[in-house]
Amino acid sequence: MRNRSTAIRIVVIAWIVAAVGGDVALAFGPIPPGQASDLASSESLTILLLAEIAWPVFSAVLAALFFTIVVNRLAPSSEEVSGAALRGNTRVQTIWIVTTLVVVLSLAVYGTVALAVDQPGDGISTDSAALPMPGSASQPLEVQVIAQQWWFTYRYPSYGGVETAQLVLPVNQKIEFHVTSLDVIHSFWFYALGVKADAVPLNDNVVTATPTQTGTYRVQCSELCGLWHGNMSDDTAMVVSSSDFTTWIQQQQTLDAPIMKYLPPYSHTYEPSPTVYGS
Numbered sequence: 001m002r003n004r005s006t007a008i009r010i011v012v013i014a015w016i017v018a019a020v021g022g023d024v025a026l027a028f029g030p031i032p033p034g035q036a037s038d039l040a041s042s043e044s045l046t047i048l049l050l051a052e053i054a055w056p057v058f059s060a061v062l063a064a065l066f067f068t069i070v071v072n073r074l075a076p077s078s079e080e081v082s083g084a085a086l087r088g089n090t091r092v093q094t095i096w097i098v099t100t101l102v103v104v105l106s107l108a109v110y111g112t113v114a115l116a117v118d119q120p121g122d123g124i125s126t127d128s129a130a131l132p133m134p135g136s137a138s139q140p141l142e143v144q145v146i147a148q149q150w151w152f153t154y155r156y157p158s159y160g161g162v163e164t165a166q167l168v169l170p171v172n173q174k175i176e177f178h179v180t181s182l183d184v185i186h187s188f189w190f191y192a193l194g195v196k197a198d199a200v201p202l203n204d205n206v207v208t209a210t211p212t213q214t215g216t217y218r219v220q221c222s223e224l225c226g227l228w229h230g231n232m233s234d235d236t237a238m239v240v241s242s243s244d245f246t247t248w249i250q251q252q253q254t255l256d257a258p259i260m261k262y263l264p265p266y267s268h269t270y271e272p273s274p275t276v277y278g279s
Contacts, residue, residue, distance in 0.1 A: 008067070015063040019056035026051050033194045036217070036239070039209035040194035046114065053103060140176035140208060143169070144268070147179070147186035147199035150228040152219065152235055159249050161266035162256050167237035170245035171214050179205040180269050187223035190237060196222065204268035211239040 031044040031051070144155040145167075155163045167190075169175055179188045179197040186199040192215075197205040199221075217239070221232035240248065264270060 011063050011067050015059055018059045018063075022055040022059060023052050026055065033191055036213045036215070037193040037195075037209045037211050039207075040192060041212075042114070043194045046111075049110075050107070053107070057100075057103075140174040141170070142176045142178060143167070144266075145177055145179040145188045145197075145199065146182060146270070147188060147221065147225075147232075148182040149184065149226050150221075150231045152188065152221075152232065155266060156249065156252075157266045159253060160260070161263065162249070162253050162260070163263060164252050164256075167219060167235070168245060168248050169211050169237065169239050170242045171211050171239050173242070173245075174208060174210045177207045177209070178268055179207065181272075182270055183272055184225050185223055186221045186225045186232070188219070189222040190217065190219050192217040198223065201272040202269050214239050214241065 026048060031048045033040045033043055035041050035044065142157050144157065146153045146155065146163075151165070152167070153163055153165055154167045155161055177188070177190075177195060177197065179199045180203060181199040181201045183201065185201070187196065188199055189196045190209075193209045193211060195207050195209050197207045199205070215238075217237050218233075219235040219237045221229060223229075225232070
């Protein structure tokens with residue numbers, strides 16, 4: 001029995017060391033999707049919180065499994081074990097149930113509050129007459145993501161509705177993505193910014209994020225949308241300084257000037273392609 005008690009203490013101490021060490025390692029390790037935007041940072045924080053809670057629970061399960069399989073063998077074979085002991089320790093079971101209940105309910109409350117705070121449409125008008133002036137940092141910059149088989153294009157209503165084949169965003173500027181489709185269902189995934197929204201015909205899905213780091217990032221479609229779905233994984237997006245963005249968008253306006261009259265008026269949704277729906 002003495003050997004059994006010693007073994008229990010060793011297992012508990014080993015679990016505490018593993019739990020604390022794992023949580024410390026998680027706190028200093030890279031957590032996806034990263035820190036390239038305020039939205040990505042919020043998602044990383046949530047993932048870190050869940051991992052910090054899950055690791056001690058997971059290591060406790062492993063410790064209990066190790067104790068059951070290995071340590072119990074230290075008991076003398078002649079020792080009689082009662083039925084109550086075989087069913088488990090009531091105190092341990094109660095502590096386990098109460099602890100997990102508190103953790104789950106706390107996470108549910110945290111998730112509900114975080115979801116309510118992160119919801120778009122917090123009083124921001126999306127009416128074309130209320131669009132921010134170019135270069136304004138007081139209001140979000142509206143950028144439309146138009147998905148089609150098999151590429152993305154982007155429109156900037158604040159700059160005359162100019163449409164480009166590459167997504168370029170100014171750093172430290174709140175972006176209001178309006179995601180829609182011209183044919184089938186796609187999904188716009190800007191992993192580094194933590195942005196993922198379905199592109200559905202005749203629907204306008206809105207996601208807001210503020211890029212905080214300049215760089216070149218990958219944009220891809222995460223919804224199987226047809227034969228060349230993989231072609232929608234090669235797009236790149238750039239986050240640049242405000243001055244570089246101003247220079248770039250002016251260049252795009254100049255390049256697109258001859259064809260602007262052929263583009264439909266800016267709208268949050270467009271009629272689906274007749275080649276897909278036969279309309």
